[in-house]
Amino acid sequence: MRVISARSLDEALAALRDATAASRVLAGGTDLMVELAAGRTSPDLVVDVGAVPELRGIRPVDDGLWLGAGTTCTELLHSAAVTAHADLLAIAAREVGAAQIQNRATIGGNLGTASPAADLVPVLFALGAQVALRSATGARVLPVEDFVTGYRATARRPDELIEGIVVPPRPARELRAFRKVGTRRAQSIAKLVVALAIAADGGVVTAARIAAGAVADRTVRLTTLERALFEGLPPGGLADAVAASVAADTAPCDDVRSTARYRSTVLARVLVRLLAALPSC
Amino acid sequence: MQTDGPAPDRTPASRRSGGFSRRSFLKGASIAAVGGPAGAAATAGGAILTDAPRDTGTIPAGQLREIALRVNGVERRVAVETRTTLLDALRDGLDLTGTKKVCDRGACGACTVLVDGQPTNSCLMLAHDAVGREITTIEGLASDAALHPVQQAFVEHDALQCGFCTPGFVMSAVACLGKHGKPSPATLRHELAGNICRCGTYGRIFAAVQDAAGRAGR
Numbered sequence: 180m181r182v183i184s185a186r187s188l189d190e191a192l193a194a195l196r197d198a199t200a201a202s203r204v205l206a207g208g209t210d211l212m213v214e215l216a217a218g219r220t221s222p223d224l225v226v227d228v229g230a231v232p233e234l235r236g237i238r239p240v241d242d243g244l245w246l247g248a249g250t251t252c253t254e255l256l257h258s259a260a261v262t263a264h265a266d267l268l269a270i271a272a273r274e275v276g277a278a279q280i281q282n283r284a285t286i287g288g289n290l291g292t293a294s295p296a297a298d299l300v301p302v303l304f305a306l307g308a309q310v311a312l313r314s315a316t317g318a319r320v321l322p323v324e325d326f327v328t329g330y331r332a333t334a335r336r337p338d339e340l341i342e343g344i345v346v347p348p349r350p351a352r353e354l355r356a357f358r359k360v361g362t363r364r365a366q367s368i369a370k371l372v373v374a375l376a377i378a379a380d381g382g383v384v385t386a387a388r389i390a391a392g393a394v395a396d397r398t399v400r401l402t403t404l405e406r407a408l409f410e411g412l413p414p415g416g417l418a419d420a421v422a423a424s425v426a427a428d429t430a431p432c433d434d435v436r437s438t439a440r441y442r443s444t445v446l447a448r449v450l451v452r453l454l455a456a457l458p459s460c
Numbered sequence: 461m462q463t464d465g466p467a468p469d470r471t472p473a474s475r476r477s478g479g480f481s482r483r484s485f486l487k488g489a490s491i492a493a494v495g496g497p498a499g500a501a502a503t504a505g506g507a508i509l510t511d512a513p514r515d516t517g518t519i520p521a522g523q524l525r526e527i528a529l530r531v532n533g534v535e536r537r538v539a540v541e542t543r544t545t546l547l548d549a550l551r552d553g554l555d556l557t558g559t560k561k562v563c564d565r566g567a568c569g570a571c572t573v574l575v576d577g578q579p580t581n582s583c584l585m586l587a588h589d590a591v592g593r594e595i596t597t598i599e600g601l602a603s604d605a606a607l608h609p610v611q612q613a614f615v616e617h618d619a620l621q622c623g624f625c626t627p628g629f630v631m632s633a634v635a636c637l638g639k640h641g642k643p644s645p646a647t648l649r650h651e652l653a654g655n656i657c658r659c660g661t662y663g664r665i666f667a668a669v670q671d672a673a674g675r676a677g678r
């Protein structure tokens with residue numbers, strides 16, 4: 180295993196020129212080090228970007244708020260800009276692991292792993308975030324939903340780095356909510372996680388993004404439910420719309436953390452509760 | 461996603477050699493390395509003396525390289541493999557065994573050290589990654605004259621049973637008091653949530669830390 184500790188973005192991108200599908204970027208290491216310890220990965224090349232200054236920092240940009248890929252959960256939950264424009268990210272970051280994990284875990288790493296149970300990924304879905312990728316040969320920007328392509332799979336090429344994330348400006352009157360269900364408050368991976376952002380004008384829903392994690396092989400949008408909020412609820416009301424969406428948009432499984440049945444049941448309950456509590460639904 | 465099942469042995473091949481205990485062998489190895497190239501060559505992997513390499517190149521697994529870590533205010537040289545964790549470098553390389561290894565995957569907090577003042581799971585950090593940073597371990601808290609107030613409070617409150625979680629809890633508590641002064645019970649619980657005590661001594665641990673916060677008078 181060759182480790183290159185990059186000190187600048189250019190150094191990191193140059194090092195990644197030689198990257199293969201087996202190579203890995205190392206940021207906070209809270210996912211990668213666990214995989215190494217468990218023998219689940221043996222990379223040929225590890226490019227450590229933990230000390231790359233260009234990947235740090237939270238700043239306003241033309242199309243919203245820029246979050247460097249190396250932004251840690253601790254930084255997210257202490258940032259005034261994040262609290263003002265992307266409060267759900269701060270709320271979710273506080274629920275990632277515990278202090279030791281939050282000090283190291285980065286938003287780029289959460290996306291890079293693209294675990295179906297990741298906490299920050301559904302929030303980025305709900306906020307309609309864009310992922311900025313860069314390689315030695317160019318740069319591109321993808322909507323986060325196109326970035327996540329499958330079970331722990333992403334659209335990132337081996338030679339690319341996640342440079343940052345752009346969260347669009349917060350629309351007026353957008354209601355947001357986040358709910359994670361785990362075995363205990365801290366340090367537990369989600370049994371299921373929900374993040375939503377709904378804009379309403381005079382009681383009419385004008386935009387809705389509802390995302391859920393740990394209920395399919397990847398983070399999903401509950402598009403059936405979103406449509407029902409736009410087009411009008413079915414005769415059975417919110418509970419029926421939620422049930423239809425859980426059936427159509429999720430495919431939960433039994434695993435070490437929970438069962439499919441628990442996940443479907445509790446997901447429906449969480450959604451009904453969150454939506455019923457929003458003034459406009 | 462965590463999977464269950466036994467973790468493979470990450471101990472470098474050179475440390476698994478039979479005949480002597482791992483620790484006594486390592487002491488020998490690091491003394492040899494300090495002795496110079498001839499001594500270094502005598503270690504199993506053939507340690508190379510270099511500064512912290514920014515590019516490890518293609519060092520074969522099992523081969524050791526010497527790096528410099530700043531631990532408890534002192535620059536220490538330690539021979540590590542590319543994939544050696546900070547935890548293993550501290551325990552096996554520097555004989556700082558106060559930092560405990562329990563889960564080796566970030567879940568329990570027993571290996572907590574301060575990296576540039578921030579509580580960090582040393583099992584989740586490469587030793588290479590710790591080069592140039594200020595590392596504080598449980599061994600670095602007490603002065604010659606006195607225990608750190610948090611340590612003293614743990615003793616007075618009898619805040620441990622087996623004691624295996626204690627160094628990690630103390631490090632997290634020291635960081636918490638550094639950050640919050642006198643934390644509320646809720647804040648304290650939040651800041652210590654990354655540490656697990658299998659013996660269930662939480663009540664006494666929280667009481668000890670609250671007491672230490674009061675005594676420090678911050």
Ligand SMILES: Cc1cc2nc3c(=O)[nH]c(=O)nc-3n(C[C@H](O)[C@H](O)[C@H](O)COP(=O)(O)OP(=O)(O)OC[C@H]3O[C@@H](n4cnc5c(N)ncnc54)[C@H](O)[C@@H]3O)c2cc1C
Binds near residue numbers: 212274284339566
């Ligand atoms: C005890 C424990 C508890 C946890 N709890 C939670 C939790 O509650 N919620 C949750 O969502 N996660 C949790 N995690 C998982 C992990 O902490 C998060 O996914 C974290 O955000 C990963 O960030 P990192 O910087 O540590 O990633 P790393 O481990 O450094 O990297 C993760 C992956 O992303 C890639 N990557 C990282 N940065 C980049 C980049 N800039 N460009 C391209 N690829 C990149 C890496 O190659 C790697 O494949 C937990 C982990 C542990 C050990």
Ligand code: FES
Binds near residue numbers: 560562563583584
């Ligand atoms: S040994 Fe590092 S967290 Fe358990």
Ligand code: FES
Binds near residue numbers: 621623624626659660
């Ligand atoms: S005292 Fe035994 S684990 Fe805490």
